[in-house]
Amino acid sequence: MSAVDPHALNGKLPRPERTVEVLVIGAGPAGTAAAIAAAKLGAQVLLVDENPVSAGLMGLDTPLYFGGRMTSAVQRQARMIEQVFAANPDLETAMELGVEIALATCAWGAFVNGPGVGTLPEPMVGLADEDRAWLVGFKSLILATGARDIALSFPGWDQPGVMGANGLAALLDRYDAFAGRRIVILGSGDLALDTARRALARGLDVVAIVEALDEIQGAPDRVETLKNQGVEFLTGQVIHRALGGLDGVERVEIGPVGGPVRTLDCDTVCLAIGLAPAIELLNVLGGALTMDPGRGGHVPVVTDAVRTSLVHVYVSGDAAGLAGAGEAGIARAAAQGEAAARAALGAAFEPAAPAPSIDAIAYQLAWTRALMSVGSDAVMVCQCEEVTRGDLLGVQPPRYLDRPERLAARDIHSLTADGPVNQDQIKRLTRACMGACQARRCREQVALILTAATQSPAGAIPLAGFRAPVRPLPLKVLADWGEAAEMGAGWDVWFGIPEQWIPYRDIGTERAAMHIAILGGDMHL
Amino acid sequence: MTPSKGASVVIVGGGVTGLSAGWQLARAGCDVVVVDKGVIGYEASSRNGGGASHYHSPLFAEEQRMWPLMDELLGYPTEYRRERVIVALTDAQLTHYHYMAAMFNELGYTAEHLDVKQALEMAPLVSDRILGGIHLKFGGQANPQRTVQAYGWAMQDHGGRLLQNAQVSGFETAGGKVTAVVTSRGTLGCDALVIAAGPQTEGLAAQLGAFAPMAPARAEMIVTEPAPLMPIGGVDGNGLYGRQTLRGNLAYGGGPHEWIEVGEAGPSARPTTPLMRNLARRVAELLPKAEHLRVIRSWAGVIETTPDGRPILDRLKAPDNVVLASMSGVGFGLSPASGHAICDLVLEGRCTFTDIDKFGIDRFADLPADWRLSRGWTPVSGPV
Numbered sequence: 001m002s003a004v005d006p007h008a009l010n011g012k013l014p015r016p017e018r019t020v021e022v023l024v025i026g027a028g029p030a031g032t033a034a035a036i037a038a039a040k041l042g043a044q045v046l047l048v049d050e051n052p053v054s055a056g057l058m059g060l061d062t063p064l065y066f067g068g069r070m071t072s073a074v075q076r077q078a079r080m081i082e083q084v085f086a087a088n089p090d091l092e093t094a095m096e097l098g099v100e101i102a103l104a105t106c107a108w109g110a111f112v113n114g115p116g117v118g119t120l121p122e123p124m125v126g127l128a129d130e131d132r133a134w135l136v137g138f139k140s141l142i143l144a145t146g147a148r149d150i151a152l153s154f155p156g157w158d159q160p161g162v163m164g165a166n167g168l169a170a171l172l173d174r175y176d177a178f179a180g181r182r183i184v185i186l187g188s189g190d191l192a193l194d195t196a197r198r199a200l201a202r203g204l205d206v207v208a209i210v211e212a213l214d215e216i217q218g219a220p221d222r223v224e225t226l227k228n229q230g231v232e233f234l235t236g237q238v239i240h241r242a243l244g245g246l247d248g249v250e251r252v253e254i255g256p257v258g259g260p261v262r263t264l265d266c267d268t269v270c271l272a273i274g275l276a277p278a279i280e281l282l283n284v285l286g287g288a289l290t291m292d293p294g295r296g297g298h299v300p301v302v303t304d305a306v307r308t309s310l311v312h313v314y315v316s317g318d319a320a321g322l323a324g325a326g327e328a329g330i331a332r333a334a335a336q337g338e339a340a341a342r343a344a345l346g347a348a349f350e351p352a353a354p355a356p357s358i359d360a361i362a363y364q365l366a367w368t369r370a371l372m373s374v375g376s377d378a379v380m381v382c383q384c385e386e387v388t389r390g391d392l393l394g395v396q397p398p399r400y401l402d403r404p405e406r407l408a409a410r411d412i413h414s415l416t417a418d419g420p421v422n423q424d425q426i427k428r429l430t431r432a433c434m435g436a437c438q439a440r441r442c443r444e445q446v447a448l449i450l451t452a453a454t455q456s457p458a459g460a461i462p463l464a465g466f467r468a469p470v471r472p473l474p475l476k477v478l479a480d481w482g483e484a485a486e487m488g489a490g491w492d493v494w495f496g497i498p499e500q501w502i503p504y505r506d507i508g509t510e511r512a513a514m515h516i517a518i519l520g521g522d523m524h525l
Numbered sequence: 526m527t528p529s530k531g532a533s534v535v536i537v538g539g540g541v542t543g544l545s546a547g548w549q550l551a552r553a554g555c556d557v558v559v560v561d562k563g564v565i566g567y568e569a570s571s572r573n574g575g576g577a578s579h580y581h582s583p584l585f586a587e588e589q590r591m592w593p594l595m596d597e598l599l600g601y602p603t604e605y606r607r608e609r610v611i612v613a614l615t616d617a618q619l620t621h622y623h624y625m626a627a628m629f630n631e632l633g634y635t636a637e638h639l640d641v642k643q644a645l646e647m648a649p650l651v652s653d654r655i656l657g658g659i660h661l662k663f664g665g666q667a668n669p670q671r672t673v674q675a676y677g678w679a680m681q682d683h684g685g686r687l688l689q690n691a692q693v694s695g696f697e698t699a700g701g702k703v704t705a706v707v708t709s710r711g712t713l714g715c716d717a718l719v720i721a722a723g724p725q726t727e728g729l730a731a732q733l734g735a736f737a738p739m740a741p742a743r744a745e746m747i748v749t750e751p752a753p754l755m756p757i758g759g760v761d762g763n764g765l766y767g768r769q770t771l772r773g774n775l776a777y778g779g780g781p782h783e784w785i786e787v788g789e790a791g792p793s794a795r796p797t798t799p800l801m802r803n804l805a806r807r808v809a810e811l812l813p814k815a816e817h818l819r820v821i822r823s824w825a826g827v828i829e830t831t832p833d834g835r836p837i838l839d840r841l842k843a844p845d846n847v848v849l850a851s852m853s854g855v856g857f858g859l860s861p862a863s864g865h866a867i868c869d870l871v872l873e874g875r876c877t878f879t880d881i882d883k884f885g886i887d888r889f890a891d892l893p894a895d896w897r898l899s900r901g902w903t904p905v906s907g908p909v
């Protein structure tokens with residue numbers, strides 16, 4: 001006879017507030033195109049985007065690496081909403097087609113039944129704004145979450161003014177709220193060249209484009225154009241140090257790894273060495289991922305370019321594997337968005353042509369190696385948890401703990417003698433990637449540094465897993481204040497097996513029954 | 526494939542239970558290898574609440590003796606902190622906690638009643654709407670992830686070996702003994718075997734003809750960004766267990782678990798669910814001065830639970846060189862003592878420091894085959 005365990009989760013997770021036919025996360029070129037295509041096919045569509053994000057989150061470099069270089073304009077939510085609309089005219093088209101748009105709303109989690117979980121009433125996504133969190137169910141989910149910045153550390157990177165290419169692009173175009181004027185760009189691939197082009201178009205100074213390798217990486221015609229606009233290219237050189245004051249970066253030292261260095265005045269250092277496809281939600285969902293340097297790193301396993309391993313879940317744009325820089329990238333992302341929507345709704349579609357393949361990880365590794373040759377072990381890698389390169393490679397615990405003698409004999413090499421590098425394990429020991437920015441600033445560089453230090457093959461270190469909430473959410477926002485009675489009814493601290501807590505000596509005695517009757521479960525231990 | 530060498534004692538499972546046993550065996554001069562299917566401590570042992578106050582266990586006195594010495598004995602930090610506070614938000618809870626305190630005191634573990642002011646001094650983030658609480662002047666908490674690695678390293682320092690990424694699939698027996706352990710990285714000869722494989726213990730024991738019933742379940746926790754350190758970091762109540770890390774993060778769990786199945790290879794995923802919202806709510810109610818703190822992660826771990834929720838610590842009668850060790854859902858805190866008991870079972874055939882006879886598998890001899898079904902300890906599979 002089958003019974004019900006009153007303390008188990010079964011049947012207690014709430015249904016979502018509502019269920020939509022097509023739920024699109026991310027309103028960049030890919031997501032917007034997906035929403036429009038789905039609406040044109042007559043579907044009911046909810047398009048969610050976290051922008052404008054609050055100034056507080058931006059200060060945590062979430063979701064992009066803003067490096068503290070936003071103007072006070074970002075404090076004004078109403079103006080920011082207008083600005084986000086103005087920056088993406090297609091949103092208006094989407095609205096006219098009946099797409100429901102939720103801005104300033106993040107998707108912090110996504111949940112489907114699968115291995116290890118079978119108690120969800122239906123597939124759903126967790127959403128939140130500044131005030132509350134809620135759940136929305138979906139028939140089809142299109143993840144068009146774009147890409148995250150990849151940060152690499154160097155002396156002085158832990159101050160305002162050091163930022164990522166996507167963070168800069170967002171402040172320039174999406175927010176019109178960039179506080180810098182003079183930019184040094186690290187990297188010389190198409191991402192870096194596009195960054196320079198857009199910065200110049202906004203009347204900003206591009207002081208130099210710095211390339212650690214001996215060759216400029218991007219398209220020659222673009223390089224020519226930039227050179228004609230007076231941009232200096234410094235190849236075979238790296239940043240040795242960023243120096244600054246209270247407001248952050250004021251100048252940088254650039255030169256070959258062995259020196260000498262030259263000082264350049266600037267207020268911003270833009271890391272344009274690479275982007276990482278934003279796979280957080282797919283990882284949380286349990287969708288299959290693969291390491292594909294040609295598509296930008298850890299990317300979804302896809303068929304027909306847009307289908308993930310999970311039925312009902314689709315990807316497009318940078319989140320599906322980098323779409324490429326510039327207008328071509330935007331067009332490709334949009335085409336993929338449309339394809340994803342059509343695939344989701346069972347309509348015929350042409351998978352968009354893939355972006356030109358790049359060896360993203362080899363390039364990032366080359367930069368990492370070069371940067372590791374300048375600066376000492378004291379360079380901070382994880383800013384939140386104050387983990388230095390030395391701590392990371394020494395696999396040392398945080399400073400508030402003792403570092404007894406035996407620990408000094410342990411390091412990344414003794415650890416790898418026991419098995420291949422596992423970033424999650426190193427995170428647990430060093431706290432690198434455990435901070436409030438949810439490893440946005442150090443997830444990729446920790447993997448790269450560990451790869452370089454252990455001479456592991458590029459991309460061989462397994463992904464350090466993402467966990468919901470994929471955006472840092474205050475307890476009071478995440479909380480389910482409208483919790484249904486079922487949830488509370490069988491709530492027990494730990495399993496609710498009263499026999500478990502009977503003192504050993506009382507097992508099998510009359511006192512056992514007394515403890516069970518009076519105590520039940522609910523033991524806090 | 527790296528060729529692997531056998532050992533006098535092979536331990537299957539590099540969680541806290543297997544590693545603590547391995548460390549103590551190595552310390553006793555034994556040639557020991559701990560085999561794990563993945564990285565040590567990757568399952569429940571690094572995903573738990575770190576609570577260490579299991580008064581009810583016969584191993585607890587030894588646990589209490591050892592924990593304060595562990596950093597020293599292991600040579601690596603565990604972040605062990607003594608004592609706990611439990612606060613009540615309702616009258617019923619206060620009565621419940623007072624009964625617990627009486628029981629603790631009767632067992633010789635001191636617990637005192639707290640008024641609101643006293644409780645707030647020990648745990649300043651706690652709600653001032655509490656009605657009181659109790660102060661456990663025993664027990665405590667430690668950092669599971671650091672502790673697991675500390676056991677592993679300390680074992681190596683005493684000459685023990687780790688074999689990671691090697692899944693055990695079976696055993697070779699001869700003359701009423703297990704003579705070798707078959708792993709995905711080769712076969713290891715052994716004189717004695719310890720199976721401490723968490724939820725996989727049941728299946729491995731079954732291969733040796735032993736019935737060690739257990740049901741796997743998934744349980745979830747959340748963690749916030751750091752808060753100012755409270756004088757006592759182990760602060761429970763409102764249906765939650767948890768700890769403040771030395772960094773200041775608040776890590777909390779509690780509430781419903783989900784019964785699942787795990788195959789021989791262990792769980793293929795350990796997802797969390799919207800239950801994190803119910804946890805967040807209870808943490809915000811318990812610690813309202815922290816309600817603005819951001820939740821930065823959630824995680825889940827898989828726990829094995831026996832029908833009575835009590836450990837299995839048993840040396841089999843046949844094959845007679847095998848020890849089964851599973852702590853049934855509360856194995857982290859007790860690990861210094863469980864390792865000692867396992868070490869004794871291997872070397873002496875019995876636990877030398879306390880009675881653990883009630884943890885034998887004989888107690889399950891009459892358990893009906895459908896015991897999980899009859900309690901509802903079985904998985905559900907909702908819509909995909």
Ligand SMILES: Cc1cc2nc3c(=O)[nH]c(=O)nc-3n(C[C@H](O)[C@H](O)[C@H](O)COP(=O)(O)OP(=O)(O)OC[C@H]3O[C@@H](n4cnc5c(N)ncnc54)[C@H](O)[C@@H]3O)c2cc1C
Pocket residue numbers: 025026027028029030031048049050051063105106107108144145146147165166169173191194195196198278281316317318319323324325326329330331333470
């Ligand atoms: C130098 C530079 C300049 C650029 N200039 C432009 C430009 O002028 N116009 C333009 O359209 N694009 C611009 N971009 C962006 C880029 O070219 C395109 O965005 C890219 O082609 C990929 O589009 P996408 O839709 O895949 O991703 P994105 O455009 O990055 O869109 C993803 C969106 O999803 C949101 N998102 C991600 N995760 C979540 C979540 N969990 N919850 C809620 N929301 C989430 C992101 O915040 C973002 O708004 C620029 C980029 C760079 C580096």
Ligand SMILES: Cc1cc2nc3c(=O)[nH]c(=O)nc-3n(C[C@H](O)[C@H](O)[C@H](O)COP(=O)(O)OP(=O)(O)OC[C@H]3O[C@@H](n4cnc5c(N)ncnc54)[C@H](O)[C@@H]3O)c2cc1C
Pocket residue numbers: 525537538539540541542543544560561562563564565566567568569570571572573574575576577691692693694721722723724725726744745746766778789791825826827828850851852853854855856857858859
């Ligand atoms: C969310 C949560 C909170 C908890 N809170 C607490 C708490 O506060 N206090 C407390 O004391 N306990 C707590 N627990 C329980 C505690 O974590 C476990 O009881 C304890 O970790 C069990 O340790 P173990 O070594 O016996 O098993 P496990 O940690 O499960 O280790 C077993 C190991 O065996 C390996 N293995 C399995 N099969 C094979 C095979 N075939 N071949 C090779 N290797 C294999 C696995 O990879 C694993 O590493 C909690 C657990 C969870 C999940």
